[in-house]
Structures are given as structure tokens and as C-alpha cells.
Amino acid sequence: MNNVGVTAVSCSPSVPGLPQDRSRESERLLRIALERALERIADRELDAIRAAELRGERPTFGDVLEHYRATRFLYSAKLEQLGPRISAIEATWNRLIVADGAVFKIFRRHLIEDDRLVTGTSICAFEYAPSCWLVQHLVSARRHELTGTLAVCLGMASWVGRTSADAALRFTYRDSNPGVARLFGSFDRFLPDICLETRRCAYALLDPGHADPGVELPSGVTIAEVDRRLAPAVVAFYQRLGHRVGVRALHLDDPHAPELAERYRRHGLERRRRVLAALRGDRVVGAAVCHESSPGINFSFFENAIELLEVEPELQEPAGRAILKHLVSSALRGRQLPSEVPVALLCDLARAPLARAAELLPEAPKEYIVLTMRLADGGQEAVRRALLHHYRELFTEVAAADGAGS
Numbered sequence: 227m228n229n230v231g232v233t234a235v236s237c238s239p240s241v242p243g244l245p246q247d248r249s250r251e252s253e254r255l256l257r258i259a260l261e262r263a264l265e266r267i268a269d270r271e272l273d274a275i276r277a278a279e280l281r282g283e284r285p286t287f288g289d290v291l292e293h294y295r296a297t298r299f300l301y302s303a304k305l306e307q308l309g310p311r312i313s314a315i316e317a318t319w320n321r322l323i324v325a326d327g328a329v330f331k332i333f334r335r336h337l338i339e340d341d342r343l344v345t346g347t348s349i350c351a352f353e354y355a356p357s358c359w360l361v362q363h364l365v366s367a368r369r370h371e372l373t374g375t376l377a378v379c380l381g382m383a384s385w386v387g388r389t390s391a392d393a394a395l396r397f398t399y400r401d402s403n404p405g406v407a408r409l410f411g412s413f414d415r416f417l418p419d420i421c422l423e424t425r426r427c428a429y430a431l432l433d434p435g436h437a438d439p440g441v442e443l444p445s446g447v448t449i450a451e452v453d454r455r456l457a458p459a460v461v462a463f464y465q466r467l468g469h470r471v472g473v474r475a476l477h478l479d480d481p482h483a484p485e486l487a488e489r490y491r492r493h494g495l496e497r498r499r500r501v502l503a504a505l506r507g508d509r510v511v512g513a514a515v516c517h518e519s520s521p522g523i524n525f526s527f528f529e530n531a532i533e534l535l536e537v538e539p540e541l542q543e544p545a546g547r548a549i550l551k552h553l554v555s556s557a558l559r560g561r562q563l564p565s566e567v568p569v570a571l572l573c574d575l576a577r578a579p580l581a582r583a584a585e586l587l588p589e590a591p592k593e594y595i596v597l598t599m600r601l602a603d604g605g606q607e608a609v610r611r612a613l614l615h616h617y618r619e620l621f622t623e624v625a626a627a628d629g630a631g632s
């Protein structure tokens with residue numbers, strides 16, 4: 227397809243006038259050729275990914291682990307951290323792989339090495355909340371791969387988009403990771419505000435065995451488990467604090483998400499959600515969302531997380547601190563999983579100083595970006611444009627480097 231554009235450039239008899247007009251016209255046609263080539267590559271890659279899906283190709287857990295090890299996505303310190311949990315991780319992953327297409331999805335693109343097929347690039351996702359998929363483990367065996375990452379990212383966005391009219395993608399990543407910072411960082415230039423939210427969060431691992439808040443709740447404040455009746459007030463509370471797309475994508479109007487739990491249960495897996503609110507009279511003054519799941523899905527433990535831990539900003543020390551502590555301790559106390567399964571805490575940076583004062587975060591916590599993208603309302607097309615833009619830049623850089631070398 228490149229040739230079509232190039233031939234048109236060199237032979238075009240219809241360009242009248244001066245040589246610079248010709249060269250401007252050549253440039254214009256080359257730009258069009260690049261765009262068409264990119265669009266066609268994207269479509270062919272999507273077809274290839276879909277073909278593998280229709281053939282029902284599924285990896286084993288061993289294949290997945292080998293790919294993660296070989297690419298050092300699982301580096302030795304991480305492997306050491308996961309080591310004692312590896313049999314629980316394997317049990318969960320064996321079920322996830324069977325649940326492929328239900329609550330889990332994995333896409334792989336292959337390379338040929340010594341006449342052997344090996345995984346080149348992979349990506350997977352699990353249904354984090356109803357119709358909201360946490361996309362994870364984007365891993366490539368080759369650096370500067372020009373189409374592999376594009377293929378699996380497009381494949382995943384397209385697949386998730388087909389699962390529901392109101393589907394969303396969620397990425398939780400560290401922007402200190404050079405492999406994804408630029409790629410994921412470009413989405414906000416392409417998605418409209420109604421489709422995208424980026425939050426920077428402090429992260430900590432909590433010990434579920436330490437659930438004692440150690441302080442009294444401020445007088446008049448109670449902690450309640452949110453049901454459908456209370457859910458609109460909690461959503462309104464989050465919106466007042468500036469949460470938009472992320473909260474919308476979680477569908478908190480259905481706080482316990484029983485149908486999602488049932489989808490996991492059908493595959494021998496667990497997923498539960500509870501939403502907690504701190505109430506002063508009828509008014510919501512704090513809230514938290516707690517997810518519980520079969521352990522080992524996400525290697526940073528996001529499947530078992532307490533997030534959106536919030537308190538009215540006016541409630542500073544000591545009331546705000548005590549409310550945060552009680553929300554977390556109620557979340558930990560209500561868990562059904564064994565206490566050795568760690569719980570990740572994600573707390574917006576705005577609330578992090580208070581959470582630190584409540585000893586829920588260490589002095590210098592790790593930070594993660596939580597990126598939520600709704601695929602309705604033009605989101606799907608915008609994700610494709612953002613990915614193509616990223617790869618247009620990569621192709622151009624490769625061409626510039628080749629040009630400089632020749």
C-alpha cells in the first residue's frame with residue numbers, strides 16, 4: 227500500500243507549475259500515504275488479533291509466566307515478592323484463562339524465534355467493575371516494536387468496546403515507567419473530557435490483620451455500608467469532590483455489583499465490592515470503595531483494593547483523619563479473604579497528607595496514575611486516534627534515525 231502513494235508522488239503528471247509546487251504536492255501525498263498505511267496496518271492488526279480470538283487460542287499459565295520472565299517484566303525482586311504466593315496466583319490464573327472472554331481477556335501476538343513461536347507482545351484485562359475493565363500487563367519482547375503494542379492495545383480497546391454500550395478501560399500505571407508513560411500519556415490529547423479522567427494516587431499495601439482504627443469517630447458520625455438507596459448520595463459526594471469519569475465507570479449506583487460477582491463465581495473465581503460511607507445525619511462526609519477478589523490477578527495487588535478513600539476537604543485533623551481510619555478499618559474488617567492476602571490502598575494525592583497522618587500511607591508512598599477511559603460518546607474512535615498518533619510519531623522517529631544514518 228505504501229507503493230501506491232509513492233508511485234502517485236513520482237509520476238503525477240497533473241501537478242502544474244513550479245518545482246516547489248511539485249515538492250509540496252509530493253509532501254502532501256506522502257503524508258496521505260503514511261496516514262493510509264497506518265490506518266491499514268491498524269485494520270490488518272485488528273483482523274489478525276480477531277482471527278486468533280475466533281480460533282480460540284488460549285495460553286497456559288506457564289506460557290504467560292515464561293513471557294513475563296523472559297522480558298523481565300517479572301524481574302527478580304518482583305518474583306521474590308510473588309514467590310510465596312505463586313501457587314495461589316497459578317490457581318487464579320488457570321481459572322482466568324478458562325474464563326477468557328467472560329471476566330478476563332488476554333491477547334498475544336507471536337514472534338518466530340529459531341522456528342519456534344514465542345509470545346512477542348501480550349496484554350490482558352479483567353472486569354474490575356461492571357463493564358469497566360482494568361487493562362494490565364502490556365508486555366513486549368522487543369523494544370521499539372512498531373506494530374506489536376499497537377496491535378494488542380487496539381485489539382483490547384476494540385474487544386472491551388464490544389462487551390457493552392457503556393464500557394470503560396482503566397489503566398493503573400507508574401508514569402516513571404518509560405515504556406508506557408508516553409503511550410498512555412497521549413490519550414488526554416485525544417479523548418474528550420466526558421470520556422477521560424486521569425488521577426494521580428498514592429499507593430500502599432495494607433496489612434489486613436491490622437484493622438483497629440485506634441481512635442474514636444467524631445461525635446455524630448457513623449460508618450454505613452452503602453446500598454442502592456444510599457448510592458446516589460455517595461456518587462454526588464464524589465462528584466462534589468471532582469470525581470467524574472472514574473466514578474461513573476465504576477457504576478456505584480449498583481454498589482454490590484452482584485451480577486459481576488456471579489460472573490466470577492461461574493468460573494470458580496471471587497469478586498465482591500462494598501462501598502462504605504461516613505454519615506453525619508443524612509449527609510455523606512466520607513466514603514471508600516473496597517474490591518475483593520481471588521488473589522494474584524494483578525501483580526501490584528489491585529484486584530484487592532480500597533480506593534476512592536475520601537473525606538470532606540473541610541474536615542481536617544483530627545476529625546478527617548479519624549474518619550479515614552474508620553473507613554479503612556471497616557473495609558478490612560468486612561473482608562472475606564484470608565488475612566495474608568494483601569490489600570492495596572489507592573488514595574488521591576489531595577487526600578494523601580491526611581491519609582499519611584492517619585498512618586495509612588508511608589512517608590514517601592509510591593504513586594500510580596489511574597486512567598479511566600469511557601468508550602461511548604466517541605471514546606472508542608478517540609482511543610484509536612491516540613494510538614495511531616503514537617505510532618505515527620514512532621514511525622517518523624525511525625525514518626528520521628534511518629535518514630540520519632544513511
Ligand SMILES: CC(C)(COP(=O)(O)OP(=O)(O)OC[C@H]1O[C@@H](n2cnc3c(N)ncnc32)[C@H](O)[C@@H]1OP(=O)(O)O)[C@@H](O)C(=O)NCCC(=O)NCCS
Binds near residue numbers: 364367370
Ligand atoms: C510497555 C511496552 C509494551 C511498550 O512497548 P513500545 O510501545 O514498543 O515501547 P518501547 O518498548 O520501545 O518503550 C518506549 C521507551 O521506553 C523504554 N523502556 C521500556 N521499558 C523499559 C525498561 N524496563 N527500562 C528502561 N527503559 C525502558 C524504551 O527503551 C523506549 O525508550 P527510548 O525510545 O528512549 O529507547 C514495552 O515497553 C514493555 O514491554 N515494557 C516492559 C513491561 C511494562 O513495564 N509494561 C507496563 C506495565 S502495564
